[in-house]
Amino acid sequence: MGTISLRKAGKQYGAVEIIKDLDLEIADGEFVVIVGPSGCGKSTLLRMIAGLEQTTSGQILIDGRDVTLASPVERKLAMVFQSYALYPHMTVRQNMGFGLKLAKLSTGTIKAKVDAAADTLKLTPLLDRYPKELSGGQRQRVAIGRAIVREPVGFLFDEPLSNLDAALRVDMRLEIAKLHRTLGATMIYVTHDQVEAMTLADRIVVLKDGRVMQQGTPHELYEKPANLFVAQFIGSPKMNVLPCKRNGDGLLDLSGEGIMELSLTGNAAPLQIGARPEHLSLVAPESGHCRGTVEANEYLGGTTSVFVRNPKLGLINVSAPADSAFRIGETVGIQIDSSRSSLFDHSGAAIARTSVF
């Protein structure tokens, strides 16, 4: 079992509120990724769940048991730190077996468990080495191994891949995903890297200033962002946000640069339309919803990012086929896939759209 619930959990340092009345229910075996810009409180939240940081208000429950005031070890969670935090004076074997040794397990049991975990993580040949003799990726695997041997009810990862180089990060990401499938344990993973969030998560929780902006599957967050913040935070390259207005016919007026035939229900008054670069296409200047001049091309291999400047709408990033060639200064038209764009009101909240044509 490994359900983790936060009930109006809060964290204050003096007058500063880091986490505000946060509610979160994590099911057994779920992989939840907490993501947000730096300073949003995501690491604090993880450390509150771990018991390394005191929760100043509300409750934290693990498997229905109130652990708000329990010590880290009583919560039966394991944590993998960004800096690996291996014990430098212990061998890999001792590092992995330390928790079991403190739990007063017999030497034979410890050896068996460490060997099994080392086997899963391909660490067996390294068991007698010291952390200094390992590469970054190996150290990270030892840190994960140290977490596994204790058979915790849940795993907490605090930006575990940010100290690794790009290629290794992809490998370790796959390994963590595989580990989640094999162990089926609850995992909470904190990162600022939205690629990690999108690829690993069953559910993503987007945090800003200690509040949950939105939670849902990667697909939900990508396709139906609840607000402007999530829309721009999730997805790379970033979503284009263009100013707009509802006109007298109930259609969408792109700041006088074009009209989009979107049916707007009730008295919805969108002020911004969000469209991802891949949902825009470049067309002849006379067609399309708006036009502009090409300012730059970025060849990315698979696609080319074309940056188009419109005096009123700003710089618009359009994802075009890789082999398309646009001259700088050329005038082009932009076609917006209205079925996949999002509308936001004055507060930045998304406007629900019933029908689209």
Added chain:
Amino acid sequence: MNTQRAPSSEFRLLATPLVIFLLVFLGFPAIVNLIYSISDVSFETLRRPKITGLSNFVAVWNDSAFWQATWFSLRFGALTALLECGLGLILAIFLSPLIEKRSWLMAILMLPLMVAPALVGLMYRLVLHEFAGPVPYYLWAWFGASLSFLGPTSAFWTLIVVETLQWTPFALLLFYMAYRAIPTEVVEASAMDGARRWSLLWYIELPLMAPTIAVALLIRFIDGFRVFDNVYVLTGSGPGGSTASLSIYIYEAFFKQGAIGKAVAASVILFVVSFAVLYGLNVIASRRKGVLK
């Protein structure tokens, strides 16, 4: 770009001043020392030492005062080093949260290190003086009895306490630094693994501070072993030579008895033994380093 070492002729030229300096100020006295140690020499015959072979060494070897002084220095060095490091460690760990918030406390704790050891000796000589000292006075006034602090039975322990009080802050400073340098995440990881206060100290903090502890013990032992000034000022070498350290023995042989050959022979023995000990420690340390790398 030429990153190769300079040709050896230039290298030699550049090293010459240093080599000359070392030869004049270390090499020459060392050779004179060696010659004196095997000669019959006094202040009158400093320029015409008469080589007599190893008789000085035999004299030192057969001198019970030499062995008494050696035993004093060993005991004094070992006990003060252990006490200072033990106290320093406890204080460093207990005071660490306090010092972290109020760093000026460290300056106050370091004050004893600012006092010259000879002055410390003089100060305690006054404070503990059997007739004039305030400590015996109040002990008499309140308890009707007082230890004879500088008497034959307690002089050694008085010296130990005086030395420990002065040098514990040194150990405290080193250990505080080492304690603060333990990575927070490692401590937190051990908390997740179930370490409580004592297991944290025993399995994580002390092993990580071990290199510093070893260095502090060594430095304090060397300093205690060769002790001269505060002991000489506080008790002389008395009572009855019971508090003569090896340094005091050499000094007294040289200046008071004029037995230059004997004093120098003792210093040569001291040099050879210290060299052997330090070399041995170095070998052990480099082996350990080979393991930990």
